[in-house]
Amino acid sequence: MKYRLGIDVGGTNTDAVILDEKNKVVAKCKETTTTDVSSGINKAVDRVLQDSAVNQSDIMDAMLGTTHATNAIVERKGLSKVGVIRLSGPSGYAIPPFIEWPEDILEALHYSFGIVKGGYEYNGALISGTDTGEIKKALEEIRQKGAEALAVSCVFSPVNSEQELLVQELARELFGHDFPVTLSHEIGSIGLVERENAAILNAAIRNLAETAYGSFQHVLKEHGIGADLFITQNDGTLMSIEYAKKYPVLTIASGPTNSLRGAAFLSGIKDAIVVDVGGTTTDVGVLINGFPRESSSAVELGGVRTNFRMPDLLAIGLGGGSLVDFKAGVTTIGPRSVGYRIHTEALVFGGNTCTATDVAVAGGLAKLGDPSKAGSLKKEHIDSALKVMKTMVEEVIDKMKTSAGNMPVVVVGGGSILLPETLTGASEVIKPENFEVANAIGAAIAQVSGSIDGVFDVATKGRDTVLEEVKTAAKEEAVKAGAEASTVNVVELEEIPLAYLPSNAVRFRVKAVGDLKHS
Numbered sequence: 001m002k003y004r005l006g007i008d009v010g011g012t013n014t015d016a017v018i019l020d021e022k023n024k025v026v027a028k029c030k031e032t033t034t035t036d037v038s039s040g041i042n043k044a045v046d047r048v049l050q051d052s053a054v055n056q057s058d059i060m061d062a063m064l065g066t067t068h069a070t071n072a073i074v075e076r077k078g079l080s081k082v083g084v085i086r087l088s089g090p091s092g093y094a095i096p097p098f099i100e101w102p103e104d105i106l107e108a109l110h111y112s113f114g115i116v117k118g119g120y121e122y123n124g125a126l127i128s129g130t131d132t133g134e135i136k137k138a139l140e141e142i143r144q145k146g147a148e149a150l151a152v153s154c155v156f157s158p159v160n161s162e163q164e165l166l167v168q169e170l171a172r173e174l175f176g177h178d179f180p181v182t183l184s185h186e187i188g189s190i191g192l193v194e195r196e197n198a199a200i201l202n203a204a205i206r207n208l209a210e211t212a213y214g215s216f217q218h219v220l221k222e223h224g225i226g227a228d229l230f231i232t233q234n235d236g237t238l239m240s241i242e243y244a245k246k247y248p249v250l251t252i253a254s255g256p257t258n259s260l261r262g263a264a265f266l267s268g269i270k271d272a273i274v275v276d277v278g279g280t281t282t283d284v285g286v287l288i289n290g291f292p293r294e295s296s297s298a299v300e301l302g303g304v305r306t307n308f309r310m311p312d313l314l315a316i317g318l319g320g321g322s323l324v325d326f327k328a329g330v331t332t333i334g335p336r337s338v339g340y341r342i343h344t345e346a347l348v349f350g351g352n353t354c355t356a357t358d359v360a361v362a363g364g365l366a367k368l369g370d371p372s373k374a375g376s377l378k379k380e381h382i383d384s385a386l387k388v389m390k391t392m393v394e395e396v397i398d399k400m401k402t403s404a405g406n407m408p409v410v411v412v413g414g415g416s417i418l419l420p421e422t423l424t425g426a427s428e429v430i431k432p433e434n435f436e437v438a439n440a441i442g443a444a445i446a447q448v449s450g451s452i453d454g455v456f457d458v459a460t461k462g463r464d465t466v467l468e469e470v471k472t473a474a475k476e477e478a479v480k481a482g483a484e485a486s487t488v489n490v491v492e493l494e495e496i497p498l499a500y501l502p503s504n505a506v507r508f509r510v511k512a513v514g515d516l517k518h519s
Contacts (some may be wrong), residue, residue: 003058005227006444007044008065008258008437009037012279012321012340013414015440016044018052018059023265023445027052028437030414032340037068038215045223056224061516063443065232065254068212069205073252073302076108078208080180082200083147084111085138085171087118087154087163088192089128097153097196102303109204112145114138118163119155122455122498122505127155130163132170139167139174149180149203153196157185158454180206187249187308189453190507194298194307201304202249209248213241230516235309236261236291236442237449237513240482250308252301255439256283257292257311262442263410264290266432272408273397273426276438277415280319280337284396285311287410289491291513309451314396320415321346322356324385331384333392347374356418359385366417386420394424401425412438450477450488451511459504467495467508474512483514 003026004019014033018026027048034040041064049056072078084097097113098106116134119127142150152167164183171181182203188195217229231244232254244251259276263269270290276283286293292311299310317335321342325332338345338353345351347358348369354377360366362374362382401407409426411419414436423429434441452474456466475488492511497504 001058002060003054004444005045005048005059005062005225006440006442007041007063008255008439008443009033009041009067010255010278010439011067012319012342014040014044015437016041016048017434017437017440017444018048018054019441019444025434025441026054028434028440030436032343037066037212038219041216041219042222045219045225049223057226059225059227062220062225062227062229063232063238063446064216064229065258065439065443066212066216066251067255069209069248069251070253070255072205072208073105073201076105076302079105079108079204080148080207081110081146082149082151082203083142083145084113084151084153084196084200085135085142085167086113086115086196087130087152087157087167089115089117089119091127092119092155092192095193097200099193100305101197105302105304109200110146111200112142112147114141120157120160120163122156122159123457124156124160130166132166135167135170136174139171143174149182149206150175151182151184151196151199151203153184153192153199155192156190156455157183158188158190158195161185182206187247189307190455191298191307194305197304198249198306198308201301201306202247205248206245210245213245217241230446232258232443232446234311235294235449235451235511236311236446238446238482238516243481253311253313256285256313256315258439258442258446259283259412260285260287260292260311260442261290261446262438262440263287263412263432265441265445266412266434266438267410267430269408269410269430272410272430273400274410274412275393275397275416275419277411277413277418278319279321279342279415280317280339281315281335282318282393282396282413282415283313283315284393284400285313286400291491294492312400314399316392316396318356318389318392318418320355320357320418324354324356324359326381326384331381331388333385333388347376356385356389356415359389360418365420368417389418390420390423393419397423397425411435447513448478448481448483448516449511449513450474450479450481450483451509452477453507453509455498455505455507457504458506463506466506470508470510471512474510478512478514482517484517485514488512488514
């Protein structure tokens with residue numbers, strides 16, 4: 001029997017599961033997330049191995065979802081000094097890189113940049129040729145300013161990447177082959193500034209990712225697990241650890257995405273709203289054909305606008321550790337939370353802080369700790385807090401719906417004990433078995449994807465021909481990423497006519513997904 005190990009590192013808990021070949025849960029656990037992260041993962045792996053009695057050599061794959069990249073950007077810690085080369089002259093001088101970035105992250109990056117001649121039209125036709133001497137001069141200036149990583153952007157590079165690849169070649173001649181270079185066409189979508197921002201953030205966390213993911217490999221090695229390690233990314237699929245070291249920014253929203261994928265698997269429902277209640281926040285997303293609905297607009301990440309693949313999520317400050325306050329007849333819940341300290345600070349665990357978990361226990365929604373220790377809460381306060389929590393979630397559900405009709409709602413996460421069995425706007429509320437570790441299960445059952453996002457001239461070849469070409473290209477990308485070719489299917493297809501461009505230009509966004517291939 002072969003097994004999969006799934007791990008998801010959250011802000012409060014580190015969850016782990018072991019699944020067998022039929023995706024049945026063999027063992028599961030929750031451990032407190034530690035400051036160094038690796039210790040929490042160590043404990044979680046220890047526990048599921050002990051509880052399952054599975055031989056380490058029988059674990060075929062290990063899948064990990066982590067908050068490392070997110071925390072680095074949000075907290076402005078561990079970021080590399082980034083240099084940027086933009087190929088957009090002469091038309092792109094007016095708006096320089098780093099426009100509207102928060103001051104604190106700019107200070108952390110110690111950034112430098114150069115704008116040089118270059119760029120393409122929407123259909124790949126040349127706007128401006130490159131000047132090798134100009135590029136080398138800009139790279140030398142960035143080197144002298146101490147850059148530790150490089151981001152390269154170019155107008156419409158997702159359509160034609162030649163100029164970005166030229167800069168990468170010249171950068172390696174100057175900085176060395178191992179110097180981290182991020183090309184924007186490999187990260188973001190159409191839209192120069194947002195795509196460039198995504199590339200810069202990726203460059204800023206590449207060195208950190210190299211260290212962090214290397215430590216995860218060490219944890220597996222310490223446990224005698226020789227499995228291949230994969231990292232979950234924003235769209236609910238996997239990437240190899242080497243790919244993750246190169247593109248760590250693609251893991252930013254992997255935690256909530258793992259929960260959505262786990263919810264789809266556990267409930268058997270492919271189209272639904274998922275409410276994931278953790279220790280600090282509640283994330284609400286939408287499942288379409290079993291995968292998270294992607295955001296169609298620019299997404300802010302640590303105050304920076306980006307446009308790479310991100311799930312469409314809304315988060316509120318409601319979790320099991322959220323602080324509950326009853327003052328002047330008004331009940332307030334969150335956004336402050338005791339987080340991982342809930343086991344020492346919540347009333348039911350012998351602490352002195354009233355949390356949402358205490359309210360849920362006192363209200364009869366859950367059995368945790370010592371319920372008598374929440375006996376000091378007045379009935380009117382309990383009823384008021386339960387109503388506030390229910391209303392907070394119902395409002396987010398309403399915001400995420402695209403029609404007035406009710407939808408199935410799948411509730412997961414350890415903090416979902418806060419919610420009642422019925423919610424306004426839900427045709428039904430499903431809390432599946434193993435709901436508390438849906439995120440780790442989502443990581444363990446994740447597949448491999450390939451995506452294509454570009455603008456195409458359908459007037460020349462015809463719509464049907466172009467459509468087949470982009471579908472085939474997406475499938476080929478999935479196979480390159482490690483998917484078994486016979487299992488690959490197109491799961492998303494978006495066709496957007498661009499009326500403001502000539503020649504019947506159409507933007508196609510296609511995603512293909514398949515099962516992980518094993519040698």
